[in-house]
Structures are given as structure tokens and as C-alpha cells.
Amino acid sequence: MKYRLLILFYSIAFALPYNILGQNIEPTEKEALLEVTVRKKDGSSIDGQTILFVNKISGETFTGVTNDLGKFSILVPKGQTYNVKYKNFSDEFSYQTLDIPSSNELMSFEININIEPPKVFTLKNVNFDSGKTTLKYESYKALKELVDAMKLKKTLVIEIGGHTDNTGNSEKNLRLSEERAKVVRDYLIKHGIDAKRVSAKGYGDTKPIASNDTEEGRKKNRRTEVVILKGN
Helix, strand or coil: CCCCCCCCCCCCCCCCCCCCCEEEECCCCCCEEEEEEECCCCCEECCEEEEEEEECCCEEEEECCCCCCCEEEEEECEEEEEEEEEEEEEEEEEEEEEEEEECCCCCEEEEEEEEECCEECCCCCCCCCCCCEEEEHHHHHHHHHHHHHHCCCCCEEEEEEEEECCCCCCCCCHHHHHHHHHHHHHHHHHHHCCCHHEEECCCCCCCCCCCCCCCHHHHHHHHEEEEEECCC
């Protein structure tokens, strides 16, 4: 998947306090203040969006989550280069680097990030026992991350879509895919997500994304998708 990112920044050689959530955050002699705004292509703000600033040398990560205005502020050490990353549920995408110069002056940077979140994506590593509705152990990490993301993105409404390959009877595949989608939905509800925010639908083998003529293709078609119905 491709995502669009625009980062604009400028240095200001004096303190600009940034008030967010009732807290004043100001640059220091050792740390620069980043004032971050995240928007979609149409200019609308994105709430509950996680942005990462990862130090290219040490790997130390500074994380911010946007408020309902699509904004947050954060302090990062000066004299470092950071990889700016955008987190989409369980996936992280690296877009651009940001250089923070060394200086004894107080510095603030305005960071404008424009992205277009996908409307449909596959939940990686969410797998079931063959022909059953039992989740495999490795599935729970991705499901927990989905729960965490939905708790941050409070307006998000989704559909869980179950898909199979074309092996066996199509009617049975349709029923199996629907039951698996309901299992994922039940997990989300059990872990605190409002039932009104999650629906489940089975598509069986009707929407392949790869050829069913190979095992690799069939593996790709056996998937659980998240469809964004409302929200960012």
C-alpha cells in the first residue's frame, strides 16, 4: 500500500509554548519542541493517530498520539536525525527523515503530516485452525493492536470481513468465513469495543486477491480484513 506524507518544518529561535490537553510544553536547552498536525488529503484532521520519531542511530523512539484536532506536541533531543513513521494499526511505515540541529537556542518546529489512511486492509497473522473457527495463538497480538487502535480512534466504525480460498464447497466456505469474522468481532467486544462499532460479514471465496491455482495464492485469499466504514 502507498501512503502520502508531507512534512513541513521551520525553526524558531525562541520559546513558543504549545498548550495541549491543558498542559504547557516548552522547548528546553537540550530538547526541541515539535508541534505536530496530522491531516487527510482533504484537509480533515485525524484523531487517535500514532506518529513515531525514531532516532536513526540509537533507535530511541518518541511517540505522539493526535487529539480530536489532529494535533499533539512532543519534545525530542537536539542534534539528532529521526525517521518519522506513521502507524496503521499493527503496521509501521517509514516516510521521511527529520534533522534537528544542535543549538543552544530554544527551538520549535511545526510538523504538518498529510496521509491518506487505507479504507481496507488485511489483519496480518490473524489465522485459524484449518476448517475451523479456532484462532491460532499468533493471532492475539494483532487483535490486541486492533483493540488498542480502536480505543484511540473513538469514532472509528469497522466491518470485519472473513475470506477463504476456493477449496471445498462454496456454501460451506461462506458459512465458515462468516463464523470466523464473528469470532474476531466477539474478541473486540469482549475487550471493551462497543458492539455498535463493529460488524462482521463473511464473503467466502467470492473476493480473491490472488490466484487460487497455487498454495501461495490460496494462503493470501484466506484472510481477515478490516473495512473502515466511518472515521479515520
